[in-house]
Amino acid sequence: MANTVLSQPKFGQLVAVDDRIKRGRILQTVGRFSGGVVIPFASYFFLWAPILVLVLFSFNASRTVDVWRGFTFDWYLNVFNSMGAGSARSSATLMESLRNSLFIGAISTIIATVLGTMLALSMARSKFPGKKIVDGILLVPMVIPEITQGISLALFFKIVFDYVQNTTGERWLPGFGTIIIGHVAFNISYVAIVVRASLQGLSKSYEEASYDLGANYWHTFWRVTFPLILPGIIGGALLAFTLSLDDYLITFYNKGVGSGTLPIYVYGMLKTSVSPEVNALSTIMLAVSTVLVGTSLWLQGRNGARAD
Amino acid sequence: MAMWLTARTRKYSGVLLALPSVLWLVLFFLLPLVIVFVFSFMTRSTSVTGVTLPFTLSSYERAFNVFDVILIRSLRIALFTTLICLVIGYPIAFYIRTRKTVLGRNIALFLIILPFWTNFLVRTYAWQVLLSENGTINGFLRGIGILAQGESLQMLQTEGAVLLGLVYGYLPFMVLPIYASLRRFDFRLVEAANDLGARDLQVFWRIIVPMTLPGIIAGSILVFIPAIGSFVTPDMLGGTKTLMIGTLIGDKFERDRPLGAALSMIMMGMVLVALVIYAWGMRKESQNNG
Amino acid sequence: MQRRILMMLVLLLVIIMSLTPVFAQDEPQTPAITEITWTCPSGFEGQTLVLYNWLYFISDTAIQEFEARCGVTVRLETYGSNEELIASMRQGNPGYDIAVPADYGIAIMAREGLIQKIDVSRIPNYANIDDLYKGLSFDPNEEYSVPYLWGTFGALYNVDVIGEEITTWEQIWNFPGRIGWTDDQRSILGVALRELGYNPNSTDEGEVYEALDLLLGYATNSNLIHISEDPTPLFVRGDLDLILTYSGDAFQRILECECDNFKYVIPVEGSVLDVESMVLLKDAPNPELAYLFMDFIHDPFVAALNTNETAYGSVNRVAVEAGLIDPEISQAIIPSDDVLELMWVIEDIQDAEFIYADAWDEFRIIISR
Numbered sequence: 001m002a003n004t005v006l007s008q009p010k011f012g013q014l015v016a017v018d019d020r021i022k023r024g025r026i027l028q029t030v031g032r033f034s035g036g037v038v039i040p041f042a043s044y045f046f047l048w049a050p051i052l053v054l055v056l057f058s059f060n061a062s063r064t065v066d067v068w069r070g071f072t073f074d075w076y077l078n079v080f081n082s083m084g085a086g087s088a089r090s091s092a093t094l095m096e097s098l099r100n101s102l103f104i105g106a107i108s109t110i111i112a113t114v115l116g117t118m119l120a121l122s123m124a125r126s127k128f129p130g131k132k133i134v135d136g137i138l139l140v141p142m143v144i145p146e147i148t149q150g151i152s153l154a155l156f157f158k159i160v161f162d163y164v165q166n167t168t169g170e171r172w173l174p175g176f177g178t179i180i181i182g183h184v185a186f187n188i189s190y191v192a193i194v195v196r197a198s199l200q201g202l203s204k205s206y207e208e209a210s211y212d213l214g215a216n217y218w219h220t221f222w223r224v225t226f227p228l229i230l231p232g233i234i235g236g237a238l239l240a241f242t243l244s245l246d247d248y249l250i251t252f253y254n255k256g257v258g259s260g261t262l263p264i265y266v267y268g269m270l271k272t273s274v275s276p277e278v279n280a281l282s283t284i285m286l287a288v289s290t291v292l293v294g295t296s297l298w299l300q301g302r303n304g305a306r307a308d
Numbered sequence: 309m310a311m312w313l314t315a316r317t318r319k320y321s322g323v324l325l326a327l328p329s330v331l332w333l334v335l336f337f338l339l340p341l342v343i344v345f346v347f348s349f350m351t352r353s354t355s356v357t358g359v360t361l362p363f364t365l366s367s368y369e370r371a372f373n374v375f376d377v378i379l380i381r382s383l384r385i386a387l388f389t390t391l392i393c394l395v396i397g398y399p400i401a402f403y404i405r406t407r408k409t410v411l412g413r414n415i416a417l418f419l420i421i422l423p424f425w426t427n428f429l430v431r432t433y434a435w436q437v438l439l440s441e442n443g444t445i446n447g448f449l450r451g452i453g454i455l456a457q458g459e460s461l462q463m464l465q466t467e468g469a470v471l472l473g474l475v476y477g478y479l480p481f482m483v484l485p486i487y488a489s490l491r492r493f494d495f496r497l498v499e500a501a502n503d504l505g506a507r508d509l510q511v512f513w514r515i516i517v518p519m520t521l522p523g524i525i526a527g528s529i530l531v532f533i534p535a536i537g538s539f540v541t542p543d544m545l546g547g548t549k550t551l552m553i554g555t556l557i558g559d560k561f562e563r564d565r566p567l568g569a570a571l572s573m574i575m576m577g578m579v580l581v582a583l584v585i586y587a588w589g590m591r592k593e594s595q596n597n598g
Numbered sequence: 599m600q601r602r603i604l605m606m607l608v609l610l611l612v613i614i615m616s617l618t619p620v621f622a623q624d625e626p627q628t629p630a631i632t633e634i635t636w637t638c639p640s641g642f643e644g645q646t647l648v649l650y651n652w653l654y655f656i657s658d659t660a661i662q663e664f665e666a667r668c669g670v671t672v673r674l675e676t677y678g679s680n681e682e683l684i685a686s687m688r689q690g691n692p693g694y695d696i697a698v699p700a701d702y703g704i705a706i707m708a709r710e711g712l713i714q715k716i717d718v719s720r721i722p723n724y725a726n727i728d729d730l731y732k733g734l735s736f737d738p739n740e741e742y743s744v745p746y747l748w749g750t751f752g753a754l755y756n757v758d759v760i761g762e763e764i765t766t767w768e769q770i771w772n773f774p775g776r777i778g779w780t781d782d783q784r785s786i787l788g789v790a791l792r793e794l795g796y797n798p799n800s801t802d803e804g805e806v807y808e809a810l811d812l813l814l815g816y817a818t819n820s821n822l823i824h825i826s827e828d829p830t831p832l833f834v835r836g837d838l839d840l841i842l843t844y845s846g847d848a849f850q851r852i853l854e855c856e857c858d859n860f861k862y863v864i865p866v867e868g869s870v871l872d873v874e875s876m877v878l879l880k881d882a883p884n885p886e887l888a889y890l891f892m893d894f895i896h897d898p899f900v901a902a903l904n905t906n907e908t909a910y911g912s913v914n915r916v917a918v919e920a921g922l923i924d925p926e927i928s929q930a931i932i933p934s935d936d937v938l939e940l941m942w943v944i945e946d947i948q949d950a951e952f953i954y955a956d957a958w959d960e961f962r963i964i965i966s967r
Contacts (some may be wrong), residue, residue, distance in 0.1 A: 005442060017476075024690065025945055039396070039400070039403075040399055040400050040403035043396050043399070043400050043479075044420075045417055046396075046476070047419075047420065047423050047476070047479070048419075048423060049433055049438065050423075050431055050434030050437075050438060050476070051423050051426060051431070051434065052435050053437055053444055054426065054430065054434045055440055056433075057437070093674075109911050115328050115329045116329065118325040118326070118328065118329065119325065119326050119329040119330075121325050122321075122322040122323070122324075122326035123326070125322070126322025126323075127322065127328075128322045128323050131322075134326050134330055135328060135340070136334050136338075137334065138329075138333070140333060140337055140338065141333065141337060142529075142530070142533070143529070143533055143576075143579050143580070143583060144337070144341070144533075144576065144579075145534065145536065145537020145554065145575060145576070145579070146432035146534065146537060146539070147537050147539050147554045147557050147558055147572075147578060148341070148344065148537065148557070148572040148575065149337070149340075151342060151557065151558075151561050151568070151572070152340035152341050153336060153340045153342045153346070154570070154689060155340060155343045155344065155347070156336070156339060156340035156343055157689075158690060159343065159691055162690070171881065173690070173692045174689070174690075175693075181372060182336065182338050184332065184336075185332060185333060185336040185337050188329050188333060189333075190331060192329065197488075205376060217321060234576075239647065242424070242425065245425075245427070246427060246428045248428070248429060248540060249539060249540075249558075252406075255692075256692035256693060257648050257673065257675065257692050257693035257694060258648075258673060258675075258693075262427060263427055263428070263429050266427060266429045266430060266433075266652060267429055267540075268676055270429065270433055270544065270831065278430065279430075282426045282427060282430045285425070285426065285427075286422070286425060286426050288427075289422070289425035291420060294418060295447040306651050352708075352741075352952065353949075354706070354948055354949055354951060354952075356688045356710050357688070358688065374959060374960065374963060375959075376961065377963055377966065377967060378963065378966070381966075436835075440835050440836065440837055441836050441837050442835060442836040442837075443835075460958055462776075464832075465823050465824055465832075465837070487630070492665075521700075543826065545937050547823045547824045547825075548822060548825050548962070548965050548966055549823075549965075549966050550826060550966075551962060551963070551966045560683040561685065562679075562681040562682060562684070563681055563955055564952070564955060573849075
């Protein structure tokens with residue numbers, strides 16, 4: 001329908017019109033669609049209210065969360081103290097689970113980013129028989145609920161490990177390896193989809209020019225394609241890292257001894273009472289990610305502004 | 309055109325590049341699902357594997373006869389979650405897209421994504437604190453006199469609480485794809501339509517919605533799937549009346565594996581049906597446009 | 599470097615020699631126990647013991663003592679139910695040494711070969727355990743388990759809601775506030791079976807379904823709004839007024855809150871008595887250290903620490919008789935003799951377990967409508 005509304009000459013005229021003058025009116029129109037500012041602001045409040053509660057109670061002098069009993073930094077001190085040796089068992093476990101989370105997140109992000117980027121290159125830049133099937137397989141992790149994925153993977157490892165033990169006598173155990181395999185499995189798709197999107201937005205002419213000038217595939221990728229799709233790759237990697245840090249179910253069903261992550265620790269804690277140290281740690285993590293993500297967005301914004 | 313870069317080399321490199329990922333996904337994703345599929349047709353037992361022969365359909369029978377209430381409820385909650393996310397998420401995406409500067413747009417986007425950098429469990433826990441009978445909201449309502457002292461609203465352990473938790477948890481999955489498709493959207497089309505006398509609603513339904521449909525579809529799928537399989541949210545915010553399929557699958561992994569497997573398969577079936585409907589809707593839409 | 603080590607050794611020797619006579623003189627006439635007398639044999643330094651246990655089911659002090667005395671590290675990981683423990687062991691032991699299943703779980707794990715036989719002659723302190731807890735139905739020949747702690751299944755409630763203390767199951771079922779149950783099908787259906795006059799470990803389908811109907815009647819006439827693995831956090835926060843739970847979990851909350859409106863009751867009609875026992879898991883990486891730990895746990899002083907910190911009952915006769923258990927705790931958790939006589943232990947009923955599972959599924963689905 002949209003095509004019939006817009007006939008070619010009209011569009012040509014429009015392009016010539018000064019964008020800035022028109023923008024005011026366009027915004028008025030679309031502003032009505034977004035319910036003015038009421039819905040967005042209510043939504044932002046909705047998103048931030050629990051976070052504010054969390055931050056607030058990380059400074060609460062009481063261990064319980066129903067009442068405010070004055071201001072304290074104790075929980076933060078506990079978190080920092082537990083980074084050293086000789087700390088209380090529970091804080092030490094908290095820090096260990098944080099380390100595990102970061103380790104698993106980092107390794108699985110690296111593997112998933114490399115594999116996912118390769119897959120994206122393949123999907124966006126070449127044709128081969130069975131590509132449709134690959135396309136389908138790529139979507140599988142996004143359409144399988146986590147609980148099914150976690151349990152099916154656990155059953156799979158059990159069968160494989162039993163087979164290995166029966167044939168070689170060697171005992172394989174779940175642990176970091178099994179968790180990372182699971183995390184990579186669901187992250188490949190997300191990375192591939194994000195990177196493919198940035199490849200699709202990139203004209204093939206850059207790469208063709210590089211080939212014309214005699215560069216081989218390897219050179220072309222590193223000197224031309226890679227720098228151009230780097231934002232996409234970073235975006236995909238960030239997404240993968242976030243998903244990995246947040247995962248509870250796949251980790252729960254495939255963990256071994258000493259490989260529990262932060263979500264596993266927190267969930268165990270929720271069964272009794274959440275210690276304010278968790279609130280403090282969450283606030284610290286939030287602050288760190290705010291600075292990191294904020295800086296990157298600010299830089300992108302500056303670059304974008306310059307590009308405009 | 310470089311002559312040496314023939315179709316054949318491209319095909320070769322394409323296969324090579326895709327191979328590791330495909331192997332990984334087949335080995336660690338599809339094969340495990342095949343195991344679940346096989347388990348779902350086996351007989352439950354109190355053995356180490358939890359399953360035994362013969363092959364039977366009894367787990368499916370029980371799933372549909374006994375657990376039909378749970379299946380329907382899960383489907384309903386997931387659909388409502390998707391719908392609410394769409395209704396809230398669309399205006400947010402619009403709001404972000406229409407910020408005047410790149411910086412403003414980034415800040416608006418940033419404020420959506422940032423809460424999701426705290427752990428999902430911790431966020432859900434924060435809602436527990438907010439909704440509890442002695443929690444923040446009830447305390448506030450008592451403070452301003454809407455509720456009398458000692459009175460409280462029961463918000464936790466209701467379907468509303470579960471819906472709220474799910475919407476909260478998955479809203480960005482809706483906002484981001486819609487925003488992505490709005491980013492590519494050329495607003496001069498709106499201008500053109502207005503110039504040609506189209507009213508706002510017409511513009512919205514005939515131009516903006518069709519152009520952002522891929523984003524809407526992607527967002528809906530991304531919300532629907534985790535919502536229907538949700539485990540943590542109903543566990544933490546729900547009660548006896550909000551039992552969902554994800555919780556049941558987790559429970560049956562420990563106690564009755566064939567039934568758990570059958571429930572998993574049925575849940576995946578529902579996801580598949582949703583995907584087919586979406587795909588069909590999308591094709592129809594593109595036919596209309598074409 | 600070497601010289602310094604030598605010097606320290608000499609110093610140590612001097613100190614020990616100067617202390618030894620003091621100990622010899624002070625040897626007490628009466629065996630009053632004031633400290634841990636258990637000594638760790640050398641040779642375990644630097645090793646690790648991996649303990650798979652219920653949450654808050656062991657004294658932190660005891661673990662630290664064990665670590666300090668043996669120069670080892672204890673790694674503690676937790677599970678939330680017998681079923682979770684069994685399921686994870688069926689997946690293959692990922693490296694745990696000791697687990698602490700409750701009664702019928704031991705029978706299941708032994709039957710499936712998930713645990714190893716234990717040679718109790720290698721645990722000198724096994725003699726400290728009360729005979730009452732040895733050779734129970736789940737391990738009649740004392741082959742697989744070392745009793746650890748015991749508890750009861752009862753109700754933790756907010757006395758302000760009803761205004762009086764409750765004593766019977768009838769009062770629990772008809773409690774006027776918001777009710778939450780621990781998701782424990784065997785215990786709850788067992789209570790209903792007993793109420794109908796049947797064996798609480800019945801394997802008769804008709805009887806179990808009669809119990810189900812009874813429970814459905816109770817549930818629909820009361821405000822049962824929550825069933826989960828552990829409803830205690832909701833109770834503590836005030837979102838539930840009565841929960842069915844285990845004694846130790848209940849008393850930990852009662853002691854924490856320092857309030858007088860939380861009460862725990864074992865109904866006079868009797869209830870489930872659960873005995874948790876240590877088992878040596880199949881493929882345990884360090885069985886030697888596991889044996890050592892089981893012995894350590896039954897040093898009377900350690901056993902007392904364990905009970906005083908977890909509020910679960912002690913199976914250690916020596917500790918109880920020496921008066922090491924905090925009187926406040928023993929008073930609260932030990933049922934009266936009349937009630938004790940009516941208590942029962944959940945047994946392994948093999949495939950009849952599925953009858954309970956199906957009945958429970960039906961229950962949960964009907965009340966979720």
